[in-house]
Amino acid sequence: MPLSFYKYQGTGNDFVMIDNRKLNFPAEDEQMIKHLCDRRTGIGADGLILLQDHDDYDFEMVYFNADGRLGSMCGNGARCTVRFAKQLGVIEDVAYFLAADGEHQATIEREEIQLKMGDVAGVERIGQDFYLNTGSPHYVRFVDNVRDLDVYAEGRAVRYNDRFVAKGTNVNFVERLSEDTIYVRTYERGVEDETLSCGTGVTACALVAGMRGMESPVRVKTPGGNLQVSFEQHGDGFRYVYLTGPARLVFTGTVPLPEKV
Known part of the structure; x- marks a missing residue:
């Protein structure tokens, strides 16, 4: 069965983007995700991102590292997901979404996206x-x-x-x-x-x-x-x-x- 995908990049950090609002992508298959991110045998990317529906937010972003494992927050990937959400008609120019580290807000300003990150407790x-x-x-x-x-x-x-x-x-x-x-x-x-x-x-x-x-x-x-x-x-x-x-x-x-x- 063919998989439809979108390739996005934010300052050279590139991602395979999947519209998973129907929850039909095999997210538990690490080897599959690793294969898709492989630059020789797959599509090629630094990571793979699923855009999914969420009852309390405009969407949920689920990020996987190129090794196929579920990842943590990805800033460049989040901006790409916001742009992807606009392309899909999920949002206009403002997004409230959920990522691995919690909720985020983002605003699209022409070519750039301003993303609110989480507070940092200490260094x-x-x-x-x-x-x-x-x-x-x-x-x-x-x-x-x-x-x-x-x-x-x-x-x-x-x-x-x-x-x-x-x-x-x-x-x-x-x-x-x-x-x-x-x-x-x-x-x-x-x-x-x-x-x-x-x-x-x-x-x-x-x-x-x-x-x-x-x-x-x-x-x-x-x-x-x-x-x-x-x-x-x-x-x-x-x-x-x-x-x-x-x-x-x-x-x-x-x-x-x-x-x-």
């Missing part, structure tokens, strides 16, 4: 580095020349160290470019490689930059494009956190959906 210091949760867990390290860094090797070393090996963490490397701009590269768990951009990672890095004296909003450059994060510091944490950036349709299609991969 842990680990030596010179930082650890926090912005809907997904993120390790943040500031470096001098992020463009020359071996993100795969350095990120993997943190992600698989004794503390994080069981559940994993995303690992971000940050360089301050100016008084209001940082450059971020991210090693993502579940993908187990560098991605062109990570929305929750960009958010984590901007908040840590705020702790280090950078004022809101923080402009963020990534290998996949530019984003902006605004926030308000509140005690040891942050509130009114917004991630703003593009989300675009790449292509649509159908693919055979075998019973088992």
